C-alpha cells in the first residue's frame with residue numbers, strides 16, 4: 001500500500017483528498033496534519049467520517065513525513081514552500097496544491113505572489129495538468145498541481161493552441177466558480193448573504209491565474225501570448241464553468257472542431273467532448289471529469305468553448321490523486337471514477 005500524508009488536511013481540499021483517498025484501493029492514509037485541530041479525531045470536526053475513518057489530526061512532525069510515500073500539501077501559497085522543501089529533501093513524492101510550484105518562469109510567479117524561497121526547486125517541479133504534462137510528471141520530484149480556473153481554461157483551449165487554429169492574443173476566458181474555490185478561510189465577501197442570489201465578477205484584469213494560464217497557453221502555442229481572464233462568483237458550492245472565446249485562423253465548423261478535439265484527447269478518460277448539447281455544472285460536480293462543448297459563431301469567425309469541472313476534484317484533489325497514480329505507475333483512473341450528481 002502507498003502511505004499518504006496530507007498537510008493542510010482540515011481545509012476544503014484536504015478533506016476532499018481524504019474523502020477520495022478512502023476509496024483508493026492502493027492507498028493508506030498515514031497521517032492528516034492540521035495545526036488548528038491537533039489531537040482532534042476527524043469524526044469530531046467532520047462527523048461525515050464517523051464509523052468510516054478512525055484518524056486524528058496531528059501537528060506537523062517530520063517523522064510523519066518520513067513514514068509516508070507521498071505527501072500532499074494542501075496549504076495556502078507561500079506557506080507551502082517550506083513543507084514541500086522538507087518532503088523533497090526526504091526524497092518523497094510531493095504533490096503541492098498551492099500555486100508555489102506551478103510556474104517555470106520565476107518572474108511570472110513573483111509578479112503575482114512575491115518572492116519564492118526556493119526558486120531552484122521550480123526546475124525540479126512539473127505542472128500537474130495530467131493530460132498535457134504526463135511525461136514531465138513521471139520524471140519530476142515535485143508536482144505543482146494546477147489551479148482550478150487554469151485547469152478548465154487550458155484543457156478547453158489546448159487542441160486549438162497546439163494546432164494553431166486561433167489567432168494569438170484573441171483569447172477571452174470568462175469563468176464562473178462555486179464558492180468553495182475560495183477555501184474555508186475566506187472573508188466577508190464570500191459569506192452567505194453576500195453570495196446567495198447574487199452573481200459578480202472579481203479580480204477583473206488582474207487575477208493571479210491569468211499569468212498561470214498565459215504561461216501554459218504560450219507553451220502550447222509555441223510563442224508568448226496574452227489573454228483576458230475574468231472570474232465570477234456563482235452562488236453554488238462547487239463547480240467551474242468557463243466560456244472561452246477566440247478568433248479562428250481558418251474557417252472550421254462545429255463538427256470539424258469536435259473531430260479535432262476528439263482526436264487530441266482520444267486516449268484521455270477524464271475528458272468528455274460533447275457532440276450534442278453543452279456541458280453543465282451538474283454533469284461534472286462530484287467527478288474528476290472535464291466536460292467540453294464547442295460552438296462556432298460564423299458571423300464573428302469565433303470559436304466558443306464551454307469547459308466544466310468540479311473545482312475541488314479535477315480542479316484540486318482529484319487531479320492531485322491522478323498525479324499520484326501517474327507517479328506510482330498505477331492506472332490513472334484508480335480511485336477516481338464516479339458518476340456526478342443528477343439534479
Ligand SMILES: NC(=O)C1=CN([C@@H]2O[C@H](COP(=O)(O)OP(=O)(O)OC[C@H]3O[C@@H](n4cnc5c(N)ncnc54)[C@H](OP(=O)(O)O)[C@@H]3O)[C@@H](O)[C@H]2O)C=CC1
Pocket residue numbers: 008009010011012013014033034035036037074075076077079097098099146147148180181182183184185186311312315316
Ligand atoms: N478550494 C479550491 O477549489 C482550490 C484550492 N486550491 C489550493 O489548495 C490549497 C488549499 O486550499 P483550500 O483547501 O481551499 O483552503 P482552506 O482555507 O480551506 O484550507 C487551507 C488549510 O491550510 C492550513 N493552513 C496552514 N497554515 C495556514 C495559514 N498560514 N493560513 C491559512 N491556512 C493555513 C489550514 O489548516 P490548519 O490551520 O488547521 O493547519 C487550512 O485548513 C490552497 O493553496 C488553494 O489555493 C487549488 C485548487 C482549487
Ligand SMILES: CC(=O)N[C@@H](CCC(=O)OP(=O)(O)O)C(=O)O
Pocket residue numbers: 097098099146147148149177178179180181182183231233315
Ligand atoms: C472562487 C475563488 O475565490 N477561487 C479562487 C481560486 C481557487 C484556486 O484554484 O486557487 P489557487 O490558485 O489558489 O490554487 C480565487 O479566485 O482566488
